[in-house]
Each structure stands twice: as C-alpha cells, then as structure tokens.
Amino acid sequence: MSTDDYLVDPLRDSEVREHAKTLRRFLGLADVDRIDPLSLEVVTEIWTVRGVKPFLFEAVSDSTLPQDSGLTTYDGSRIVVRIPRRIRHGAFMGDGYARYTIGHELGHAALHLDKLMLGAALPRRSAGNVTSSWIPKFKSAEHQAMVFGGAFFINDNRARHLPTAEDVSVQAGISLQAARIYFEQIQEELARPAAAARVRQIADEVRVALDPKPSSPTILFLNELCSCCSQQKLFPVGNKFMCQACDTVYDRFQDGDQVQ
Structure with a gap:
C-alpha cells in the first residue's frame, strides 16, 4: 500500500526543471514542441539522477488502479510506471490532465529511485495527493514530480515567448494548473535580475543616507x-x-x- 507523499532529497524547482530537460535530451526530445507521452511505451531505459536505468511503461486495467491516475514502483530490476487504461486513452486523445499525469510519474522515476528501491510506491491520486505539513516543498516527492511533469512537456525556447499560462497549456498540451505553475516560476526568474538590481540601488541609497557626512573643520x-x-x-x-x-x-x- 502506498502513501500520498514521501520525504526525499532536497531539490530547488530550478534543479527539478533542469533534470526534466536532461531526460528530454536523453530521449531525443529536446527540441520537440509537443511530446507524445505514449512514445514511452517502447522505451526500455531512462535517465535518472542515479544514472541510466532499465524502464518499463505500461497501461493496466482500470480496476488495477481504481483510485490512482498513475503509479511508479521498482520491481527489483526496472523502474515501472503504470497508468490505468482510462488515462492512456485520455493521453491518446490529447487530454492535458492525462498527459501531465504521465510526466508526473516520469518525475518520480527520474528523481526518486532511492525511495523506489527501498520499496516505496509513488502514486498520483485521482482525488489529489495529500502532503503532510512537516514535509517542506523542496523535500516533497509530490511537489518535485509536479514541477517535473510540466517541465518535461514544455519546450522552454517556445514557452518563454508565450504571453500567458493559457498559451503554454495549449502549446505543451498540459493542464492549465501545470502551465500556471511553470509560467509563474519562469516569470519570477526573468524578473529576478531586475529586482536584484533595484535592491542594490535601494541599498546604496540607504547607505549614502545613513553615512555621516564629514564635517568641515572650524577655522x-x-x-x-x-x-x-x-x-x-x-x-x-x-x-x-x-x-x-x-x-x-x-x-x-x-x-x-x-x-x-
């Protein structure tokens, strides 16, 4: 029986996105505008943070995963990502939630091998995963997989020039929620240099205002x-x-x- 979330090695969101881009490159998808996640059905190896590992992606009956949209495990020799047939059908039809679910589980496969090899089963709950309050975001397996899922499908070179999260959602074929997370993070990164320059300017102005001006000696x-x-x-x-x-x-x- 799997839990909703796990405490994992800390990763910044920017690091998670870089790992997603690394997997895109490994799969030969670096410049692809719209990835077909069902192409994973013929993939036998994937890149992970622990190196290249054997991999299996398969669809199972809906009754096998009645409460989960996807599940990632380790069977002793391979990382295994399973999705119910309803999710496979949705991905085939271009449904954003279904496509993103596959990317989410791929995030667990690429980032959380240590937990998987210890017997953890990492699902995506159909009703939404619950994360304990004591697990910070940067150490949450679910948060990292959520960031990874969007970054895997999004072509940065295209998305950085799109004006809204809605446009990112349509272009990448992912849920609007996932696109908004990505869009907000990218906008924050783009604004960071200007914000840092402004902070330095304010600091300089404050320093000048607080420095006592040398008084001229009385002659x-x-x-x-x-x-x-x-x-x-x-x-x-x-x-x-x-x-x-x-x-x-x-x-x-x-x-x-x-x-x-």
Missing part, C-alpha cells in the same frame, strides 16, 4: 587682514600663516606682532 581666523587680498582669512599652519582666500603663505605674522 579660527586671525584678527588681521591679508596684505595681498585684504580679507580677514588668515590662519596658522604650523609656524607659518596662510590666507584661505588667496592662498598666500607668510613665514611670520605680517606686522611682526605675536598672534593673539
């Missing part, structure tokens, strides 16, 4: 006029005297008197 001028410019701007510099106004330097006080 005590002598009660005498400069013989060159006639301004009262004389001040002592060591054993000499200088006029601040005209920069004239005197070796001694002009009239020979002592400084008062």
Whole structure:
C-alpha cells in the first residue's frame, strides 16, 4: 500500500526543471514542441539522477488502479510506471490532465529511485495527493514530480515567448494548473535580475543616507587682514600663516606682532 507523499532529497524547482530537460535530451526530445507521452511505451531505459536505468511503461486495467491516475514502483530490476487504461486513452486523445499525469510519474522515476528501491510506491491520486505539513516543498516527492511533469512537456525556447499560462497549456498540451505553475516560476526568474538590481540601488541609497557626512573643520581666523587680498582669512599652519582666500603663505605674522 502506498502513501500520498514521501520525504526525499532536497531539490530547488530550478534543479527539478533542469533534470526534466536532461531526460528530454536523453530521449531525443529536446527540441520537440509537443511530446507524445505514449512514445514511452517502447522505451526500455531512462535517465535518472542515479544514472541510466532499465524502464518499463505500461497501461493496466482500470480496476488495477481504481483510485490512482498513475503509479511508479521498482520491481527489483526496472523502474515501472503504470497508468490505468482510462488515462492512456485520455493521453491518446490529447487530454492535458492525462498527459501531465504521465510526466508526473516520469518525475518520480527520474528523481526518486532511492525511495523506489527501498520499496516505496509513488502514486498520483485521482482525488489529489495529500502532503503532510512537516514535509517542506523542496523535500516533497509530490511537489518535485509536479514541477517535473510540466517541465518535461514544455519546450522552454517556445514557452518563454508565450504571453500567458493559457498559451503554454495549449502549446505543451498540459493542464492549465501545470502551465500556471511553470509560467509563474519562469516569470519570477526573468524578473529576478531586475529586482536584484533595484535592491542594490535601494541599498546604496540607504547607505549614502545613513553615512555621516564629514564635517568641515572650524577655522579660527586671525584678527588681521591679508596684505595681498585684504580679507580677514588668515590662519596658522604650523609656524607659518596662510590666507584661505588667496592662498598666500607668510613665514611670520605680517606686522611682526605675536598672534593673539
């Protein structure tokens, strides 16, 4: 009996998407605009985070998986992804949920071999998986598979130029929910450099505002006029005297008197 979710090795969403692109390349699908997930029925090996492994993808009777849309297991020698025939039919007809379900289970196959080899069975519940509150997203098998499923079907070169999540959904043939997750993450990544630059600008402005401005030293001028410019701007510099106004330097006080 399988549970709804598992605690797995931590992965950032960006890392999960990169792994999905790696699998696309391994399967020769890197530049494909619209992937046919049923092409997996003839695939005997897939790339995983633990290397290339034997693989089986098959459709089973609906009664075999009455509550699940897909299930990924390890049979001792192969990673096995099974879907009920109702999901296979939906994928054949181009249904976004059915197509995405296959990508979701493929995420478990590629990312979670360690759990599978320990006997875990990783399903996609038809009614939706429940994740315990103590499992953070970046360590959730279900969250990682969810991100992987969308990224596997989406051609980045095309999707990054599409204006809405709806367009991504239509182009990639996945559910609107999956397309929205991908679209929001990509928009956040595209906006990050500009946001970082703005944060640096604000930090610089705050730093300048908080830095105490050096105060100009108070100069005590002598009660005498400069013989060159006639301004009262004389001040002592060591054993000499200088006029601040005209920069004239005197070796001694002009009239020979002592400084008062």
